[in-house]
Amino acid sequence: MAQAALKAWPTGVKGKKNLPPLTGDKLVRECGLPIAELAVDAADVQGLVFRGYGALPECCYPLLRIEEPERGRAFVRAIVDRVSRGVPAARTVAVQIAFTSLGLSALGLPQSILQQFSRPFLEGMVGAHRSRFLGDTGESSPKRWEWGGPSTPPVHVLLMLFAESAPRLEELLAEMRRTWEAHGLSEIRILRTNPALLGKEHFGFADGISQPAIEGYHPVSSRLHLVKPGEFLLGYVNEYGLYTERPLVEAALDPFGSLPLDVEGSPRRDLGRNGTYLVFRQLRQNVVAFRETLDALTRNPDGSPNRQAREYLAARMVGRWPSGASLVEAPHGDDPTKARNNLFRYHHEDRDGLKCPIGAHVRRANPRDALAPHPGSERSLEVNRRHRLLRRGRTYGPELAPDAVDGEDRGLMFIALNANIVRQFEFVQHSWLVDPRFNGLYGEADPIVGMDEQNAFTATIDPVPVRCTGLPRFVTVVGGAYFFMPGIRALRFLGRLPTDTKASS
Template identity: 40%
Template sequence: MQGETTVLDRSDIQGFVLRGYRMPHAAYLFYRFTDVPAARAWLAGMADPVTTAEEWDAAPSWCANVALAHPGLEALGLPTESLESFPADFREGMAARAAEHLGDVGDDLPDNWEPEPPFATRGVHAMLMLSAHDEGELDQRVQAFRERAGAGLEEVGCEGAAALGGAHAEREHFSFRDGISQPVLRGSGLEKDAPPGRPPVKPGEFLLGHPDEQDAVCQLHPAILGHNGTYAVYRKLSQDVPAFRRFLHEQGRGDPGLLAAKLMGRWPSGAPLARADRADDPVLASCAKHNNAFDYADDRLGYRCPRGAHVRRAHPRNGLPSERRHLLIRRGLPYGPELGDGAPDDGADRGLVGVFLNASIERQYEFVQREWINAPRFDDLENDPDPISGPGGGNFTWQGRPPRRLKGLPRFVTVRGGEYFFVPSITALRFLGDTSAP
């Protein structure tokens, strides 16, 4: 298969896998199946309303996508051979793998997760994701799909998310532009969007049934079940904005914005320190391709972008072939009210609803979280976990002449819940919805 170019059937792939909708409002509905025929009928009925990756003649006002957890596939009565063809990471789920495979500690562990949805006890069978340009439109669609679910599904949780307002419309609660760097799949028709020097990856890194970077093909049983599907990691992350701002002002030595950029590895606009280390560069940030056309080859010591900065840990850009085996497609939106600049702590819960796509949860999401985000050792650093989304308590080394070492960083981000989901193709949705199938 070396050298072959796969043209992906975008009409069979759920849309959010290949394209970010950029819709400012979203709702995530979680279900438990209570009646197998009704659940299968619901899946069959979802094949048409689910948004695919096909090109749009006119942008839709809303989108819908669906995913299934392993307990949901068990509840549907799939044969043992099919259930066991899924990898161990997906079968076991996030809660069981949090400590060992994700490196979660303390408040991030399942014992401290929110009770609803019941992720810690694996009480979620399916996730319905709805996106819309208008909040009123989203509310209508949520109600319509709740009625569609009928008596065979029990809603066990619902999470709302929305882009922040005004000048922060594309930013998360720490005021940084989010979702900038995304892999492009070969054969997706979107290759033109790949930044210079960062070629598209083979589709098998994200889609089952296609060759990956090592020309291996991951299949499920039967093949129709997995082809054009992927895995979605759902993770709700609470952000302690007041603590983050206090830390910046206490440790920023009169320039909290520079400290924030050093912790993140980008400026609030999204401009990378690797290309703009002295001041923010909104012009560079506005060019999607060139804003991601960089690596750290000429900054190995970390004088421009600290070696432990968040974006450098999450995507080291070391040029090694192995790096392309740990890429993630990231979707999601903030949840909770925005805390205005200079506003006092209002005690509200706010954060990010993250959805991370990959063909191998263990090799991609779990590896990044365990080895790059939570690990205290990284790139010759000894006790420096990720300063933004790591577990806190460690240090942050700001390389320079002289270097600075900030010790005992607070925890800024805490896991509130999560699960591993299978995102079936449209063909697989119809297969799963066939009430005559075993």
């Protein structure tokens, strides 16, 4: 019986692309399998989880505020069918939506449900301890933020709009604006991105190369990047073999039956399932300071600039060459043929950081097999998989021509998706990037995004470590918030919240 049920599972979807896959609940009914063992219910997940929409280079992020619960819910109802799902994949335009905890509250979500969301989401990205923890101090202090800070208007809703061309994006934005205005939402600001810099960031490096693959959705050849869906989606098994905490709703509060069942078998409904936490940080990059600093550090003895040395030092700070090739694989110079190689590890290839420095940005952001327990082993990778992020950010602001100097605002709209903000985003940001004692280092925060005002970086070891000191801040946080990006059914639930639930809490 079980064997027959297993065979009923569509193993290959090739050639059946237009056939909607069975959803989790349907499969349970038809095959008798517990949901946990099934693939991801992609039709209920917002598409951004699975793809960064590289084919839709135009993108902007409206930030909105809900003025009145019922009108906010009407907006959600009006937009829910426009929201792009995992399947079928959006082709010409895409719309995604996410909410801050204030936003969910503004929709009228009862406190009893809201309080079940994760602590950082409820507290928000600002707060004395969190700012200290994330390195959002000094110039990056939230009180100086342009949005999301304590002195700027509260953000409720984040829209993410993608389109294949500029006119299509403007059309989409106009349509969306008509919708939110019709429902009385106010516009806080529209964050624009730069389509010309897709897959590249302002310091001159390819970006977004290393991404985890979601087990049960992405086809992959290597276990290195294959991560359980529960690390990115609530309501699925995570890398501990457990379900991450998520908001569950009494069946009585879901009279329309919008929500999926709780996979763990309680009589409650799962508001979290197929949703994810979205970390948004607007990171301003000071390209002029970056270039000038590198320039000063690499000048020839006669004072003339040494372009080659500058590029080499920049690559060592990043851990990759401009093409994206890893320094582990191409230690002596850029090699675009290796730009997409992403199966390298660190421990056996380069234990001491002779090729790729221990403190290099990509080696800190994802140390792969370099850390305890037992560096170089499967155990090390197993622990590493508990700290992965899906990155979906885009570059903003004009590209700075080589040797040019200007005062333009440019940087990265950093977006990361994860199921456990504390264990994933905040852990990576604090323990790996910001902590100046990462992996035995001393006094060296991340050379690219590290927040120390007086940073240092061990660039080479020959045979003594050669350290660059007095590195300034190159990246400043100018805005940010924690959002929740719900599944489609959860969106329908939010749109149909009863008017008086606030009273019943």
